[in-house]
Amino acid sequence: MDLDLSDDQVALRDGIASMLAARVPMDRVRSGFDRALAAELADAGVFTLRRDGFAWADAVVVFEQLGRACVPGPLVDSTLLGDGRSACLVSDQEPIWIECLDAVDVLVVWRAAGLECVVPGAVTADTSPWPLDPATPMARARSLPAGVPLDLGRDIRELVVAGAALTAAYQLGLADRVAEMAVAYARERVQFDRPIGSFQAIKHICADMLVRTEVARAAVYAAGAHLDERATLPGIERSVNGAKLLAGEAAIANGKAATQVYGGMGYTWEVDVHLYLKRAWLLDTRFGSVDRHAADLADVVRGRR
């Protein structure tokens, strides 16, 4: 039993963090996901983690760092596809909103009958002029063209569970970094002749951000390790429900708390906090929301699932 990072995982974490610091600074995050960024992430092995022999417990470490850097794009979807192409996973149920349609290599359409690969250029869709998350273009399609059946060798439910865990890891990274930004600001910003972080009203907001992050991290790491042992250890759904719920909540709550700590600056386009909060909201719509996972967990504990 070990829920701390191994030496290899620490090296993996530090490696991806320094790569992202060099290649994906915040001005690049602001310009959004494009083919050049997709190619660099693919080169770095982000989309082929599983094929390259990394465990799910390693993958969550990588996605935590992607979240900390607020790297845009359908990264989880691409890693689930796992062959190096960038992909957006989309259900054929209305309303059909597709992220980064013009930049991905392939659409993976989830139909009742199974998964299909669709060429993005074949989709007719209206691109929103004003997406909630400025780094994530959103396009609305009324229907999706037929594609080629895709067999990933796994049950779709398994895929969704893994997707929820990786998304939770990314949200954990968002929560962690935005808390760090708020704490740094609270140390520097002076009002009433002293740093605002010396006031309990601000200090306690910061402490709660750390608490949410640490609790979510424990849940996410446990879910990652559980994915690797799901064949023999029951309860993977409960594990992932908890991780996605707590990490989603931490990312949103920390984004809002950081906005409050930054005061007026937190409400500006210039400060990065809103990018973290908007990404948190976007990802709450992927692989089950906080509310969905809470309801599912209630069913688990009541013996209904």
Next chain:
Amino acid sequence: MELRYSDDDEAFRAELRTWVDAALADLAPQPPRDAWDERRKWDTDWQRRLFDAGYAGLHWPKEYGGRGASPTEQLIFYEETARARAPYVGVNFVGTLHAGPTLIEEGTDEQKRDHLPKILRGDEVWCQGFSEPGAGSDLASLRTRAERDGDHYVLNGQKIWCSFGQVADVGEFLVRTDPDAPKHKGISWLILPMDLPGIEVRPLRTVLGSSEFAEVFLTDVRVPVANRVGAENDGWRVTNVTLKYERGTAFVSELVDAMRLCEDLARVSMEEPLAAELGHCVAEFDALWSLTKRNVSQAARGTTGAGAMVIKLAYSEARQRFGELCLRVLGRDGLHIDDNELVEERLRTLSLTIAAGASQIQRNIIGERLLGLPREPRTLN
């Protein structure tokens, strides 16, 4: 990262499970909550059985009669005893988890010899005498006076929130030995035999209608200087040794218990929005259990993360939300306590965000020690 326990750990679990199941089969029924003499006997009988089976003082070093168990084995112990609904530590709390570990680290050889074996066997019950009416969150402002008179201290003052004061043989007491020194530097930590002349114990009635707490009044109580643990006026440091445990892993049993109560509440019918809130509670308790494991993993590596400081605050807030949920789910069925654990839960959890460091104090500590935020403007004093 690895969720599975090692084969050795699983062997420990199997042996423990066999013992617990057999021990519970002939356990006497739990006495009513106000029957303090019976409760003492019931709790100390269980402690004696743990001792005879080699499970007492699990985390104490072997040289002091403990088992010297690894942190992982301690976790397994809490998991298994909570699963089987074995008795909680009860009146043995202060001795086994507070005073014992403090004596092991700070006591003289004689103090260790006099108390540690008795604590382990359930022959000696301890209470705590830290808080005072005027010293709660600001514990270091305590005023109970200990004046030196030859080889004795003479104690005068009042203590409150003395856990198990009504049944204790001995107490861990903080007293002021130097009223002129800065408040943190004039405190000493004493072993106080509770049968000394001048000690009056009055049970304290809490919102539950009863409780394990008492008020203790001290009038010219003469205590040998040899009962002091640590140097004179160095009691604040000794206290932090004591509280290190309380704020670290003391909530492990409670956490397992909370997970069990979630299952109990899940059997009550409820509206879907309330069920979702139950789901929320389950997620938080599961995560806190994982956080506990993470703390244990880090301790095994000799590192400490933020987890130990975070868990007290996170647990008490989560458990209080759960307590509130219990009452909302029960509706009018929640208007009588009787033997309804879920109603009692609502009342008891009111104390969690106050006891052992109020949530606001915990947030100050996290903000200043972990996040490095500047201290508050100095208060008067």
